[in-house]
Amino acid sequence: MLRNRMFLSACAVCFAFPAALRAQQPNVDPIPVGNVAERLGVKLMPSAPIELDFGHSVTAMLADPGKIESVGIKGMHEGARITITCVGPSRLRVEADEMTPVEQRKTITVRVDSDGTLTPTPDRPPPAKPPAK
Numbered sequence: 001m002l003r004n005r006m007f008l009s010a011c012a013v014c015f016a017f018p019a020a021l022r023a024q025q026p027n028v029d030p031i032p033v034g035n036v037a038e039r040l041g042v043k044l045m046p047s048a049p050i051e052l053d054f055g056h057s058v059t060a061m062l063a064d065p066g067k068i069e070s071v072g073i074k075g076m077h078e079g080a081r082i083t084i085t086c087v088g089p090s091r092l093r094v095e096a097d098e099m100t101p102v103e104q105r106k107t108i109t110v111r112v113d114s115d116g117t118l119t120p121t122p123d124r125p126p127p128a129k130p131p132a133k
Contacts (some may be wrong), residue, residue, distance in 0.1 A: 003077045016070045031086055033058055035116045040094065041067025057085035072120045
């Protein structure tokens with residue numbers, strides 16, 4: 001009986017204060033998707049949002065392989081699926097994958113500068129070198 005009351009109390013708290021139970025997200029300004037799509041040479045899907053908030057993604061199709069090569073994704077062909085995800089303040093993860101002519105997948109992280117330029121960044125900082133002996 002006590003267990004049932006505790007469960008009902010927990011449910012009541014969840015319904016009464018749902019905002020208190022959400023994970024905290026950093027305050028990140030949304031990134032305009034149209035500018036990024038133009039610089040990557042991709043065509044957005046019709047349902048794509050205008051701005052990309054932290055943690056959200058958008059799917060596109062590669063239209064100009066030369067443009068995406070400039071940020072570091074090489075070897076993709078027109079029609080490849082591109083997924084753009086906002087992973088942090090002014091940071092996007094760009095994933096490209098295709099099935100034909102050869103199955104391949106490449107992923108990079110780019111920084112979006114204030115003027116809209118895309119600069120490739122390392123996914124993780126390089127490991128520190130141990131001191132020389």
